[in-house]
Amino acid sequence: MPRKPTGHSSRLLPVRPLTFSPFARSVARVATAYMVKHHARDAMQHSAGDEFKKLKKVERQSESSEDEEFDGVVQADFAFFDPKPDDFHGLKTLLQSYLDNKEWDLSGFVNLILEQTTVGTVVKLEDDEENGVFSIITALNLERYKDHKCITELKEFLLSICLEKDKIGNLRSLLGDKAHDVGLLVSQRVVNLPPELLPHLYDALFDEIAWATEDEPTEELRNSFWFKFYIVVSKIYKHKNASQKRSSSTDEGDAFIYVKPEEEILHKLSMWSFLFPLQTQQVAAHELKNYQLNGIVMAVKAEDISSFRQQLHTLINES
16 A cells, blocks of 8 residues: 655654643643744655655754753654554563553553554664664454454453442453454554654555555454444543533643643543543653653544644644
């Protein structure tokens, strides 16, 4: 299936958890600010080996005083690739805490991602001999892979951490009788991946899903990408004095800080979501001293993905 080549030329600067809620804007200094200076037109090209997807070049300059104090600016050329076996160890490192501290078949999970080459993208540096992986994004059909140990263990984990009685039935349904319509949306990356890449990463993913419904060699495979729902498993900072339940109060923006900026959009679009305590805690920045890192599970309708993509482009362009 044809691939759209992509690469990125950008400055790699230190970034902390990003959030774009009203409260987070007041503490935006904990994250790096970016300004897009140049955009290159998307190109279509193919190579005999790995194929680049969409290519955009971005030059970024610091807008914050904290960035000006950083002396070790690194020039990096990022590129999008199809997953391949050489990415195994890089992906396993990125996904090490995907299910908190649970012991599960992570190697099997990584292999599923690597084997599904028509849908999924890894971000690496161009011409990097060490083959380091900076990001992975993919979507796995829960019914298609139901007999794999890693998916069975993942489902068991999700059911075990859902303590909200009004959500457990919905979760059980998506993991069970509706699993053929559900994609597990996996998006893991290093914390300082340039946010300008995010819209193009998600566009690449959802474009590939659409192509797969037409181009996969069998009807069964084509149907496996006709998702109606997505499940997202991630992490979120919650204020220690805030309720887990989202409210309509003016203080709602203070309740959460999103580790990944796009997940604020997904959270608002979600049909339902729930938080769960993490057994493994990370050392938080001083600005986050009043926040606790939690796990979060969200269910999003596929019909809302178009809105998500538009909002993500707007969010990154305005930040």
